[in-house]
Amino acid sequence: xxxxxxxxxxxxxxxxxxTIYCPVARVxxxxxxxxxxxxxxxxxxxxNPGLVDESLKYCTNCKRCxxxxxxxxxxxxxxxxxxxxxxxxxxxxxRDFFMSRTDLAGSLGTIFSPLANFLFSFFPVKILMDxxxxxxxxRSYPAYERGTxxxxxxxxxxxxxxxxxxxxxxxxxxxxxxNHSLGTDLVRVMNAMGVGVELVREKCCGxxxxxxxxLEKAKKNALFNISSxxxxxxxxxxxxxxxxxxxxxxLKHEYSHLLDMDNTGIYNSIEYVTKFIFDRFEEGARPPLRxxxxxxxxxxxxxLERLGGVMYTIDLLKKIPGLDLIILHSECCxxxxxxxxxxxxxxxxxxxxxxxxxxxxEADPEIVxxxxxxxxxxxxMNTKYRVMHPVSVxxxxxxxxx
Amino acid sequence: MERxxxxxxxxxxxATGAGTLRDLSLRGIKSILIEKDDIASGTTGRNHGLLHxxxxxxxxxxxxxxxxxxENRILKKIARHCIEDTGGLFVTLPEDDxxxxxxLLEGCKISDINAREISIKxxxxxxxxxxxxxxxxxxxxxxxxxxxRLAASNIxxxxxxxxxxxxxxxxxxxxxxxGGNIVRAADEKGNQxxxxxxxxxxxxxxxxxxxxxxxxxxxxMFPSKGSMLIIDYRINNIVVNRCRKPSDGDIIVPGxxxxxxxxxxxxxxxxxxxxxxxxxxEIDVLLEDGExxxxxxxxxxxxxxxxxxxxxxxxxxxxxxxNISRGIVLIDHSERDGAEGLITIAGGKLMTYxxxxxxxxxxxxxxxxxxxRCRTAKTPLPGSEKKISERKNVRAFTGISQSVVGSTLxxxxxxxxxxxxxxxxxYRLICECEMVTEGEAEYxxxxxxxxxxxxxxxxxxxxxxxxxxxxxxxxxAGLFADFGIYRPEKSIELLYNFLxxxxxxxxPVLWGDGLRESEFTYWIYEGLxxxxxxxFDDDPGDGDGV
Ligand SMILES: Cc1cc2nc3c(=O)[nH]c(=O)nc-3n(C[C@H](O)[C@H](O)[C@H](O)COP(=O)(O)OP(=O)(O)OC[C@H]3O[C@@H](n4cnc5c(N)ncnc54)[C@H](O)[C@@H]3O)c2cc1C
Ligand code: SF4
Ligand code: SF4
Numbered sequence: 022x023x024x025x026x027x028x029x030x031x032x033x034x035x036x037x038x039x040t041i042y043c044p045v046a047r048v049x050x051x052x053x054x055x056x057x058x059x060x061x062x063x064x065x066x067x068x069n070p071g072l073v074d075e076s077l078k079y080c081t082n083c084k085r086c087x088x089x090x091x092x093x094x095x096x097x098x099x100x101x102x103x104x105x106x107x108x109x110x111x112x113x114x115x116r117d118f119f120m121s122r123t124d125l126a127g128s129l130g131t132i133f134s135p136l137a138n139f140l141f142s143f144f145p146v147k148i149l150m151d152x153x154x155x156x157x158x159x160r161s162y163p164a165y166e167r168g169t170x171x172x173x174x175x176x177x178x179x180x181x182x183x184x185x186x187x188x189x190x191x192x193x194x195x196x197x198x199x200n201h202s203l204g205t206d207l208v209r210v211m212n213a214m215g216v217g218v219e220l221v222r223e224k225c226c227g228x229x230x231x232x233x234x235x236l237e238k239a240k241k242n243a244l245f246n247i248s249s250x251x252x253x254x255x256x257x258x259x260x261x262x263x264x265x266x267x268x269x270x271x272l273k274h275e276y277s278h279l280l281d282m283d284n285t286g287i288y289n290s291i292e293y294v295t296k297f298i299f300d301r302f303e304e305g306a307r308p309p310l311r312x313x314x315x316x317x318x319x320x321x322x323x324x325l326e327r328l329g330g331v332m333y334t335i336d337l338l339k340k341i342p343g344l345d346l347i348i349l350h351s352e353c354c355x356x357x358x359x360x361x362x363x364x365x366x367x368x369x370x371x372x373x374x375x376x377x378x379x380x381x382x383e384a385d386p387e388i389v390x391x392x393x394x395x396x397x398x399x400x401x402m403n404t405k406y407r408v409m410h411p412v413s414v415x416x417x418x419x420x421x422x423x
Numbered sequence: 424m425e426r427x428x429x430x431x432x433x434x435x436x437x438a439t440g441a442g443t444l445r446d447l448s449l450r451g452i453k454s455i456l457i458e459k460d461d462i463a464s465g466t467t468g469r470n471h472g473l474l475h476x477x478x479x480x481x482x483x484x485x486x487x488x489x490x491x492x493x494e495n496r497i498l499k500k501i502a503r504h505c506i507e508d509t510g511g512l513f514v515t516l517p518e519d520d521x522x523x524x525x526x527l528l529e530g531c532k533i534s535d536i537n538a539r540e541i542s543i544k545x546x547x548x549x550x551x552x553x554x555x556x557x558x559x560x561x562x563x564x565x566x567x568x569x570x571x572r573l574a575a576s577n578i579x580x581x582x583x584x585x586x587x588x589x590x591x592x593x594x595x596x597x598x599x600x601x602g603g604n605i606v607r608a609a610d611e612k613g614n615q616x617x618x619x620x621x622x623x624x625x626x627x628x629x630x631x632x633x634x635x636x637x638x639x640x641x642x643x644m645f646p647s648k649g650s651m652l653i654i655d656y657r658i659n660n661i662v663v664n665r666c667r668k669p670s671d672g673d674i675i676v677p678g679x680x681x682x683x684x685x686x687x688x689x690x691x692x693x694x695x696x697x698x699x700x701x702x703x704x705e706i707d708v709l710l711e712d713g714e715x716x717x718x719x720x721x722x723x724x725x726x727x728x729x730x731x732x733x734x735x736x737x738x739x740x741x742x743x744x745x746n747i748s749r750g751i752v753l754i755d756h757s758e759r760d761g762a763e764g765l766i767t768i769a770g771g772k773l774m775t776y777x778x779x780x781x782x783x784x785x786x787x788x789x790x791x792x793x794x795x796r797c798r799t800a801k802t803p804l805p806g807s808e809k810k811i812s813e814r815k816n817v818r819a820f821t822g823i824s825q826s827v828v829g830s831t832l833x834x835x836x837x838x839x840x841x842x843x844x845x846x847x848x849x850y851r852l853i854c855e856c857e858m859v860t861e862g863e864a865e866y867x868x869x870x871x872x873x874x875x876x877x878x879x880x881x882x883x884x885x886x887x888x889x890x891x892x893x894x895x896x897x898x899x900a901g902l903f904a905d906f907g908i909y910r911p912e913k914s915i916e917l918l919y920n921f922l923x924x925x926x927x928x929x930x931p932v933l934w935g936d937g938l939r940e941s942e943f944t945y946w947i948y949e950g951l952x953x954x955x956x957x958x959f960d961d962d963p964g965d966g967d968g969v
Contacts, residue, residue, distance in 0.1 A: 030722075034890075056855070068679065076824060
């Protein structure tokens with residue numbers, strides 16, 4: 022039965038622009054594309070849920086179609102929604118379960134990090150995971166740090182209190198378990214602009230849960246995060262920033278569009294970090310920057326594109342002296358969170374990213390810069406270049422003094 | 424001049440004519456049907472396709488009510504793939520007279536219609552989009568019926584039992600004399616046809632007046648126009664009726680992928696039946712009243728509006744459209760006018776077509792002195808032979824997208840087996856809104872008397888979705904040449920006519936997203952393809968085959 026609220030499919034004028042832009046439809050005939058899986062098929066599914074076509078599972082939820090659509094159809098939301106509402110899912114899905122619990126896996130991984138990192142890169146283990154969990158053995162995994170970012174932050178917390186201006190940092194799972202230095206870089210950059218960083222209690226934003234069909238669990242996490250963050254946002258009038266474009270997109274848009282949660286209390290406070298920095302710079306809080314003298318290629322992640330945040334990142338990078346910046350043609354890298362970690366999608370994921378990898382190699386930079394943690398994994402696995410977050414590049418320009 | 428000889432000629436390829444042709448053929452009577460346009464292009468294709476339970480008539484017209492419920496039960500068995508057993512609701516709104524509710528229940532009881540009062544909560548559970556302010560609700564065994572499929576599968580079965588059919592052929596003369604009647608007709612290219620027969624059956628609906636006049640017989644039709652509005656998607660899954668005395672805008676019927684708001688009722692002059700159009704105030708009434716039943720109506724896109732003419736025979740002196748009984752009128756013109764070989768069948772409803780056909784064929788058989796008993800109440804239509812298990816049937820076609828299989832199955836029932844083979848054609852979509860593949864189009868063009876894209880639309884739903892032909896039109900135009908039906912040059916003319924036909928129905932509802940859509944379509948066909956620049960000769964040279 023039709024949900025009265027989400028009838029954006031009805032605005033589709035069948036121009037097919039979305040399908041032209043869809044990176045998945047471009048590389049495989051298995052996926053009929055956003056127009057057909059989204060607004061077209063929605064009418065059929067309303068008529069009879071039995072008409073759902075399983076091919077919609079190939080959608081990576083990259084949201085490029087939504088950017089292209091001239092009719093403001095929330096195509097990717099429609100597809101995600103249909104995927105879990107109408108397609109039967111197995112009861113026992115160990116792989117999807119663990120992949121979607123990035124926080125659970127992360128807490129375990131960080132406790133036993135040397136062992137975990139060894140095992141995940143040990144070939145026989147990878148073969149077994151391929152056989153039993155359908156995780157492609159060719160795939161490399163992000164390494165776990167020892168301990169969590171939150172623990173590390175405790176040492177920095179006292180200094181944060183000395184700043185008059187403050188912002189809440191939603192660090193997300195990746196910073197907490199896999200990349201502490203991005204977190205500490207963020208703190209340095211913020212402090213250099215005269216802003217103190219606060220952490221509040223948080224759970225995984227829910228992106229991997231949504232992608233794997235654990236919508237109820239995603240809703241629980243959303244509820245937790247909304248109430249925890251809105252305390253800071255509404256209560257103290259602080260901005261909430263994130264260094265992950267996908268976390269930001271989820272908090273700001275998917276909570277309400279896809280999970281039907283009321284996030285109006287935090288909506289206006291959430292900002293992707295480069296927008297926040299851009300605004301501070303505009304206000305004049307621009308710290309002195311030293312030349313970095315490095316040649317970098319910038320890749321814009323899909324979800325940041327959808328968020329409309331790419332221009333802030335580019336503007337910021339352009340302000341870093343000595344950064345020789347090549348802006349890559351905007352393309353999907355193909356990994357799309359947990360998608361590229363699944364055997365059934367692995368080849369598609371690689372094919373989607375192929376053009377991007379080639380262009381990076383043609384540009385032959387010293388480093389690649391991108392805002393998204395999974396784009397980073399994908400690019401590092403498929404090219405020989407090191408990938409950095411824009412905030413870390415900015416931190417580099419701040420110099421070494423702590 | 425082509426000449427044929429047969430036992431019976433049926434004039435009119437609506438549901439009534441198609442049903443009669445089938446009934447006669449099943450009884451072994453050789454017959455030919457002549458239709459001036461396409462199967463179901465008359466009133467049959469211009470109604471809301473409600474499979475009445477009879478409740479609508481239970482208060483004022485018990486005879487119709489009884490006919491309806493009895494045919495309702497039969498059709499659910501013999502025409503499964505043309506019918507959706509949705510159920511229906513009669514809901515009372517705050518401004519409606521609450522007395523009607525009880526009268527309806529009482530009438531249903533007398534007519535043996537299984538109607539029951541249900542709680543408002545239950546009604547809203549069954550139909551969540553319903554107006555939440557309703558005062559009471561009655562459940563009735565209404566359903567929906569697809570008139571195009573119904574007529575086409577009657578024709579298909581008749582053909583498989585030896586009947587002949589001539590579409591796009593107009594009857595132009597009737598010579599009625601004992602010892603052999605002559606029916607004269609002309610096809611669209613002007614070819615003359617003459618058929619000698621024992622019996623002429625006039626099933627030309629509202630045009631029956633004209634057909635009679637060709638034989639020098641006077642029969643007065645009483646045309647009453649009704650307009651309807653199509654909504655882009657299915658806003659309801661159950662038929663929703665307003666529980667009040669029949670009047671304008673009191674029903675919303677889910678039909679395949681869309682919903683229909685019906686209807687109005689306006690007396691028109693017989694001379695105007697060829698130039699029907701939907702008036703603006705009718706649209707206002709339909710939208711306003713539709714919104715009262717299902718508030719979501721105001722948020723959805725109106726796809727198109729169209730109208731039909733009720734084929735009511737004015738035997739008595741009544742003057743008001745709704746007060747005339749929709750009863751079946753079977754006329755043996757030998758008694759009335761001394762024309763031994765002419766029968767007229769008119770009135771009734773789409774869903775009583777089978778009963779009308781049975782009555783007609785009974786009379787025909789007694790006049791001809793041959794033929795067996797009627798079998799149509801038991802013999803399923805082609806495609807409806809077995810109950811269709813969607814699950815099982817969809818699974819049988821692995822490799823083809825489920826939504827294609829499901830949609831094709833829905834349209835053609837078990838005949839899906841003739842269509843969906845493991846072939847590239849079944850992966851190529853012609854119509855993306857309604858999931859019509861090249862394979863289905865081929866089947867329709869070759870097996871279901873399709874002569875142009877408009878006909879193809881009636882068999883498959885090409886062009887009936889939200890894009891109204893934007894993408895499927897040019898794809899289907901090429902198919903006729905691909906399958907060797909016409910020379911490629913003819914495709915452009917087919918395309919042009921199809922777009923004009925679609926445009927006619929879009930025009931009355933040109934606002935919002937529908938307007939954007941047609942702007943885009945205009946840009947494709949005029950801006951990109953320059954179709955307006957193309958001149959057709961008087962004789963566009965279609966040629967028979969290549
Ligand atoms: C607005 C409206 C809503 C309705 N809703 C419903 C409903 O929900 N349910 C229901 O059961 N009924 C409904 N009806 C009634 C139903 O549509 C008709 O009773 C039924 O379709 C009549 O079918 P028919 O075959 O008798 O006539 P038609 O379908 O009109 O068939 C007559 C055919 O004869 C052809 N013809 C005419 N002249 C010639 C000629 N000279 N030579 C060759 N061919 C010729 C015409 O082209 C036409 O195709 C509705 C009617 C209207 C107007
Ligand atoms: S979200 Fe991405 S993969 Fe999915 S349909 Fe849109 S463009 Fe294609
Ligand atoms: S881009 Fe938007 S309007 Fe165009 S086909 Fe896709 S969903 Fe429809």
